[in-house]
Amino acid sequence: MTLERLLAEDAAARRAALDVQESCIVRAPAGSGKTELLTQRYLALLATVDEPEEIIAITFTRKAAAEMRARIVSALERAAMPAPEEAHKRATWDLGRRAAARDAERGWRLGQHPARMRIQTIDSLNAELTRQMPLLARFGAQPRVAEEPQTLYEEAARRTLRLLEEGDAGQSQAMAELARHLDGNLPRIHGLITDMLPCRDQWLRHAGASPERAELVAALDREVVAHLTRLREAFPPRYRAELVELAALAAKNLRSQAAASLITACAGLTDLPASEAAALPQWRGLAELLLTKDDKGVWRREVNKNTGFPPEEADAKTRMKELLQRFPEQDGLLGLLHAVRRLPQPEYAEAQWQVLLALLRLLPLAVAQLKLVFAERGEVDFTEVALSALTALGEPEAPTDLALALDYRIRHLLVDEFQDTSVNQFSLLEKLTLGWQAGDGRTLFLVGDPAQSIYRFREAEVGLFLKAWGQGLGGLPLKPLTLHANFRSQAALVDWYNRALPRIFPTQADVDSGAVPYSESAAQRAAAGPAVTVHPLLDGSHGLEAETVCRLITEARQRDPKLRIAVLARAKRHLAESVRLLRRRGLHFQAVEVETLAEQPVVLDLLALTRALNHGADRSAWLAVLRAPWCGLSLESLHALAGPAEALLPERLRAEAVHGDPRLLRSREVLLEAYDARGRGSLRHQVESTWLKLGGPAALPSSEALADAEAYLELLEELDDGGILTSVAQLEQRLQRLFARPDPEADDSLQLMTVHKAKGLEFDVVIVPGLDASTRGRDTELLLWLERPRTSGETDLLLAPLNATGSDKDPVYEWVASLRRQQERLESTRLLYVAVTRARESLHLIGNAHLSRKDGETTLMAPTSASLLALLWPVVEAEFREALERHRTLDASTIAGSAPAKRFTRLVADWQPPVPGPAVMWAASAVLAREEPVPEFEWVGETLRHIGAVVHRLLQQIAAEGAAHWDVARLERTEPHLRQLLAQAGVRQEELEHALSDVLEAARNALADPRGRWLLSDEHQQARGEYALSAMREGRLETGIIDRTFVDKDGVRWVVDYKTSRHSGTDLDAFLERERLRYAPQLERYAFLMRGLGAARVKVALYFPLLQRFLEWEPVDG
Amino acid sequence: MSFKRIANQDEVLAALDASAWVVTPGERLARAVRLAHGEARQAAGAGVWERPEVMSYHACLDRLYDGAVAAALAGGEAPPKRLARAATEAMWEQAIRSSVVGEALLQPAATAREALRAWDLCSAYRIDQEQISASGEQDAEAFAAWATEFRSRSRAQGALEDARLTDWLATQLRERRLAAPKQAVFAGFDELTPQQRELTESFKAAGSRVQVLAPEESRDAKAVRVLCADPETEIRAAASWARALLDADPSARIGIVVRELRECRGPLSRALDDALCPVRALGATVAPAYDLSLGVALADTPVVHAGLGVLELLRRRLPFELASLLLRTPFLGAAESERSGRASLELKLRERMSETLSLQNFTDFAGSAHLPRLTAMLQGVVRIAAEQRRQLPSAWAEVFRRSLADCGWPGERPLGSDEYQAVTRFRDLLGSLTPLDAVLGPVSLGATLTQLRRQAEESIFQPAAADAPVQVLGLLETAGLRFDHLWVLGLTDTVWPESPRPSAFLPLHLQREHGLPHGSAAAELAFAQRVTERLLQSADHIVASTARQQGDEALRPSPLLIHLPEAAPADLVSADMQAYGRQLQQQSAHATERYTDMRGPALHPGERAEGGTGLIRSQAACAFQAFGWYRLAAAPLGEPSLGPDAKERGKLVHEVLQTLWGELKDHAALTALDVAGRDASVQRHVARALEQRRKEFPDIYTRQLSELEQARLSAALSAWLQEDAARPPFKVVEREAWHNVKLGPLSLETRVDRTDELPDGSRVIFDYKTGEVKLKSWLEVRPDEPQLPVYATAADGNLAGLAFATLKPGKLGYLGLADRDGIAEGVTAYGSYRQQPPGVTDWPGLLQFWRRSLAALAEAYARGEAQVAPKTRQTCERCHLAMLCRVHELDADLADEETDDDA
């Protein structure tokens, strides 16, 4: 298309996108300003709705949601200002004004309450749906979403394994079957099941209902037929007859030589073989005839005796060679034909079938176990929330009435990054829009770029975009719109995209494999200097590559120091060397989730400290603590201290004799103290405070390391379970998955990250190293599955269980795996697209090609097929060839590097920690510095305590009324009340009667005893029960509660406490004396308080109604 | 006294002097009122005074209920039973579980809490159950049904939960059956709920003079807002600000208000420690100058956590982690005196590999490890655990107490004050199981433990603290309080006002109509405005801060604060109080030195080299590894696994083959047996060996697993004997025989798995392997598998060959090298072997090669060489010593060398 046509289409699309009556799907390539478009659409919708909640905008990340919300808020704010000059801002301003007017009209006050706008990630939408429909979602209360669900999966898998022992016969048998299949390797099985659980939403649909064998085999058969049909059609009709004739001839020749070649199956061929499984041998024969044997399978250049063309058949041989030369132009044929070699017979080997049955039984059990784990921990994963949201929305036949549950009817849905939608998210959208019709005032607006779909590992299915593009979503037709304008990249870059990318992208869209053709862009920015540079390395090392990266950064900065530069790679480890080199050069940069924490020295030191403090016998950890920079013992000293294998290092440290090293002296005290105080305070606090006391941070080279330490300590905080480290393995695993923090001293002018992280970002200069690296393939999976939509409209399911340990590869499994690999390859193309389109000004591609030196001739080797370079090869091969020419004449440039002679860092021997800063002074700080003694803990009889409480309550009541009003009869009438009081206080049913009798006895005694009657009589002056007095004591408010107090007729102020002790021993007086001593301080404190209130003469007493004793004394003043 | 702790301070204090009740929303304000009162009295010269009647709303209900008790004791009618909160929840849970919808829920207990919260709202806002069930909404209908069920259950017990008890008490007041104070003041309520309003009316009806204090009108508070870079900076700014204020005026009252205290409790307290009392970061137990209103869950305090662990023992089967915890915790009896023994036992248990073990086996292990106290404790638990029946929660509580006491919980180390408080709280928590008796009836151990754990998790434990000058509180707790200076953190536009979160169980239109606080957008906005207004008047100087950025998300200040004048952080915070750690790091240039240390002490002449050929293998892999592992005895920490791991399976194979060949003796005997006979023999030996291992590791070799292993191993060995049968005649002359091999300066104990003698008298030695094997692992200067080569160095001319005998499925058979062909399939004559090391072309040469290269390794070991020189990166991945060898510190240097090579 011409530039004008592109721009015209673009403008039309943008206009159409603002038609709020219409549902659309927009293809928005990189740099096309889709966020602005979404914002505009949202504003346009706002002007039409009754409540803002009727619009839901779904973004891919929280960050994107925040950005969109901010844009809308500012558009609403700007509505009050004069119209902007620029035309493109004007459009947004207009829409903003209309939305603001609607806001005012409806009284929303969005400016005050921006959180009302439902701009959210799909996870948060799911959470909201399940929260508002607790029953339909089957959650009840909303569970927490686990940040780290791995442990939940592991636990569920563990429990599934236990079914071997603890399950019913069927379960145990299924597990045994699987165990036999995998050589009884339980840890491996555990791992495989664990790996199946995160993606259960995908296979659950299939594993739930056990499919019939015939059904699955039929599906396989259709798979084979479908493939062969396509293959058959791909053969150009004009060569068919020739091919068939030659193949039959070759087969005949080979047969006559009794050669064991696959080609012999083609004997007697009169037409291309049929598209059916029975014809597979013939197809394989053709493949053998036409393609080389190796993995790649390219068209043969030569034919000979082995392929059925002995020298005497010179004529046929020439015809065959001619025929072969015509094939390469045939797009796709080669791949289809080569694939025939792996196409399985549509059947399951018996052993595979048995294990498939076992799996179909076990996997749902594993999910059931997972649910139990969820329930126990009150924690779920995102998948569970998504599945529950789907459940809550109901089935198409019986949809849930959302309006009731959600308060507002959803009228408009906007979805960003639609290309990274998963099957489940797609069904969520289908359910949310069920019954929507074009023109009914409800609209769907999908935006995305299928060329940027790179989240397959998170179940994104780019095919869904293609499907919606073609067929709409659910029953709702969508108007397809394509944007072309690129506002990001300068013209020369866009030009390169348009030239290079079509050669890499597939030409045909395919929903199944997710093939997406390239869509052209139209530059909006003028060309500005050189755009794309390829840096071919030849037999280079990672070091050389890193060196190139550094050089490019330096050069770019020399050109313009303000440039924002990014180094993007497919995988983290492709950046490792660059990170190291940049750091050594002292360049600051932000490495976004590149280096794992597990390899940072400071983290390992802290890990050692954590392990040591948590385990006295963990020798490796203790030795490491002593070797760590804060202590830095020499191997000599370490050896002297280590002792025999069974020795415990903390005890060796404790033993005075063994240490003379001054380095040890400095750390020893701190370590032993910390070890003895283990379990005091949080795990983090124990480790961190010890680390600080040891002077750990003083040995850190940079504040970056300090940030890493902080990340580690935060992890400890998260894993803390009662102040003790529960599992070393878990901690170490988590460290592998955590990343070093970005350098706090770096701004965003230089960033290193994976392409996935760079999604949605843009940089002036983009450097892509490691193009030649291949990614690690996925590990084997327990069960592979693949859905294959058929032309009939149905969807076939291909299921393949992992083959048995030690047995040959299962063809069905391999086939499904190869289909998946194909999808992966297509995704790599898209990844490359994302990487290169991040650039605004210039792009650098760095790749390494290996050279092969044979017979004195140096040639380029083709890049490995799993690498990005292989994809780019058609575009960059020429540059590599040129480089090869230069290489022959040039020397490698010299790179300076200095290897420090000294290798480890430690604190100097006489280092002393600085004194920490002074504490702030405040009113009570001096008082609080005094430590109060902590009493020893005792188990007291629960019931006794409760009896005491009820006796107190009763005596208080009696005293309040006056003992004169009470007698035994009245006491007995209160029995039901007392029983209730006792029960409520916590006395157990079986002890209730005995407790009650104690209470009654106490009260009876008090009423019978003259002393008691006196105490409880209402004749006294200023009598009070449960009398609470307060005083300030050294800045603290202190309160004492006196059971009974009054002034007797002699003017003596009594302070009495009731004690419901019993005593069964002989020496009652000795017992009472002990009680007196025990309570004297408290009573005398009360006396002190009473005096403070003005009492002159105070007597204190303990009253024991059950013992019928009364102890009184006169406390000394003060 | 000019200073004010609370809003409307003068009015409140005057009322207290007049013996009024002062009712506050929560305990925190009540405490502040009491303090204000105390300070006022003290200022007025009083030393002692009667405690004023200040109470939280909840305590007010207690108080009224006690009045009803008094009335009953005085002869009146008995009040209804009062359902404790836990019992109320349990009853709701039962109601939910008994419904059809309730059965399917993932979280019935948490649902009960949610439903109860909705129920409280219904009472508070006077929402009628009829209206709820009529709404046609499924969740609401279910809720209404549960409510009906709940009511009937509570009625059956004659009990009321607090929500309805409040109404009952109100009625009693109105009908003057309950004494009311002369005056009642409600202070600090942002807004009274209809139910609370009715209660105040009842007070009036009962003759009280009631005052509901409106939030105080503005004094001239000065408020500003600031933007900080990120939440971390924000927190540290607030802390430094507080420090500066206190330095200037030690009597200043400072508040720091956080919306989500739970989320930033840790960072906030650390920042405050660093700013106010730096020694606390170093572990000193000095009282903090701040009071953080949120404690940790009781269940998470170390001492209670250990206590709960003890109770888990009653289940009689424990995961390894629990065993490990109990062996390491200081909170058990004799935890100090048996400290070392227990730690060592933990290591041994790791080697036993089972992921769970039975209580009985655990006890036996403790016994055989000579830990008398631990053994006795565990035996006690075994006895207690023997009676596992359903019983009342209170009876379980008794069992729990006994178990804890028997286990010497909370340990022999003297308790700290916090620990003591936690322990007592936990003791009380056990008591709180009793009220559940009536609701739940007899329950299982598991259910009770779950219940207890949940209560311990929900019970927030906060050690009693003194009145500190800096108060850190949640947004709602500030109601009614006053400060000199207040800093409000984190009110960003997405959370303040928040998007409404209505209760899912109540129909939305009702929530809107009744104005439930979070029931609608309008209510949410109104709520936020009300609270903001109040906040902005609660101190003389106010700072509201927000972060610009959190992670990669941009943040904006709440629109409700945007009108405040903006201040720069530097205007408020003069100097950032640096954390001690940062201070240290900044000195690092002067504090550190670089050093090299790559050799330990040499082995004494005559010192025994422990570790046999393993040490040669290590030495070959990495000199440091050998030094660390064998000289320093830094063994790896085992990890329990789910079944027999590779090592254990190897042992099993060795054991079977030892006895099998002990019986068969030679090729002739083997071939004399027919296939069935061979199989039978294999079966028998496998069974015997399994039995043996099972005795030793009862927790690993469970019944089903043993059967599987029996079948698997028998099949593999039968197939393998097939290979042996196909060999030319041989005689097995040694099985698992130990030999002493002199290698350079070392004398190594090595074991050869099997030695065959061939008819010509020469010998072949074998190494059994269950995994992948490669001949290359013998033929490098740093060999991966030096076991047989080491032996070969000592062999006389009689040694005809060496071979791996591998049992890996799919790879069954031999792989070896010999002086000739024809020893067995897979054993190649070295002379014709393709990948010989350079210059080593024949069999004697090979033996010579080994003598030389292995002796070199032995010598390096004896010299104490300890270079951090892994053979490959993978060597490190398989090694446990990275912490000790510091290889990652060298990483950069290693890379340097590589770059140099390029140059």
Ligand code: SF4
């Ligand atoms: S981790 Fe690597 S360098 Fe360190 S001792 Fe082990 S093998 Fe050697």
